Amino acid sequence: MNSIKIFSDSTSDLPRQWLEQYDIGIVPLYTVFGSESLRDGVDITTERLFERVSREGSLPKTAAPSPADFIQHFTPYIEQGMDILYISLSSELSSTYQNALLAGKEFPEGKVHVVDSRNLSCGIGLLVMKAVMAVRNGLDIPEIVRLLEEMKPRIDTEFVIDTLEYLYKGGRCSGMQNLIGSLLKIRPVIKVIDGKMTPAYKVRGKREKALEQMLSNALSQKDNMDLELVIVVHAMAEEDALELQKKLQEQTGAEVALATAGCVISSHCGPKTIGIIYAKKS
Known part of the structure; x- marks a missing residue:
């Protein structure tokens, strides 16, 4: 032992x-x-x-x-x-x-x-x-x-949040923001910066557009990515997670694992949240 x-x-x-x-x-x-x-x-x-x-x-x-x-x-x-x-x-x-x-x-x-x-x-x-x-x-x-x-x-953590409802219920956005965001189909993207969950940008339109943007952001770091282990994590979004996993593996050659978000993370971000997490090279 x-x-x-x-x-x-x-x-x-x-x-x-x-x-x-x-x-x-x-x-x-x-x-x-x-x-x-x-x-x-x-x-x-x-x-x-x-x-x-x-x-x-x-x-x-x-x-x-x-x-x-x-x-x-x-x-x-x-x-x-x-x-x-x-x-x-x-x-x-x-x-x-x-x-x-x-x-x-x-x-x-x-x-x-x-x-x-x-x-x-x-x-x-x-x-x-x-x-x-x-x-x-x-x-x-x-x-x-x-x-x-x-x-x-060197850890890069980025999530696409599918709905503003959980952020609203958790007091992290106002009722008006929730209403407008829902009407305009705005999907916030969260990054971890200095140990905090930080709104990085918003994608307006279909969910696929937000996922493609997150994937593009990760692939832009392909040459600087530690390919030993990349993780796609999701909350009740397995189909999208599998698709991201496949594309990352094909385009980077990395070992890409799949993980499920637990209850604490999910209670803040809501269903269909999905993220790509990797380390940059030293």
């Missing part, structure tokens, strides 16, 4: 088979409907989330794992003599990172190492996979942390 256990949280949106194959630990965030707290990916799936929002007409809140949650997940591995390397959701988006730091202080010094991904979804996932490969190559935690810190600014 490796002496280092890699952890992330449910917002990393890593495919379940990768979690099992590479023995990656996941600490779930929460989606909260009223007084009911549901663990992302454990007690509720993305499909059931959308069904419930459609039925009830309101979005859940989202909540970070508590320090106690982290302690519960970390303790069995610490007791086996392992060290923990946890890669978190951006500290700009959640208190998840801070709570993991607090939990780490409950263990002997140097046993728990926490890295702020400054990203979300499979932007975190790319960092996790880099850490997994580094462990397999025999690197120690300080060396892996240096690798991750160098890689973080």
Whole structure:
């Protein structure tokens, strides 16, 4: 058994088979409907989330794992003599990172190492996979942390949001913006910049136009793209995701994986959200 256990949280949106194959630990965030707290990916799936929002007409809140949650997940591995390397959701988006730091202080010094991904979804996932490969190559935690810190600014995360409804329900756009956007079929595109979800531009017209623009943006970086792993992530948009995956593979030669967005990410962005995530070369 490796002496280092890699952890992330449910917002990393890593495919379940990768979690099992590479023995990656996941600490779930929460989606909260009223007084009911549901663990992302454990007690509720993305499909059931959308069904419930459609039925009830309101979005859940989202909540970070508590320090106690982290302690519960970390303790069995610490007791086996392992060290923990946890890669978190951006500290700009959640208190998840801070709570993991607090939990780490409950263990002997140097046993728990926490890295702020400054990203979300499979932007975190790319960092996790880099850490997994580094462990397999025999690197120690300080060396892996240096690798991750160098890689973080090179991650490019871009999403097309299909509907303004979830942004409106979540208080991220006004009723008038939602109405006008819906009438004009405006689709916002979100990028992660400095650890935050930032509106990058808007595409007016058919959904296909927005997806083609996002694909074009990625392909414009083809010569600067780390082809080892590119990820297409989606929320109930598998057909479009498969088409993007195919085009990216054909036009870049990259290893392109498919992932499904979890409940926390989906509750902010809504159904049919789709993204392309890759790292630029160092």
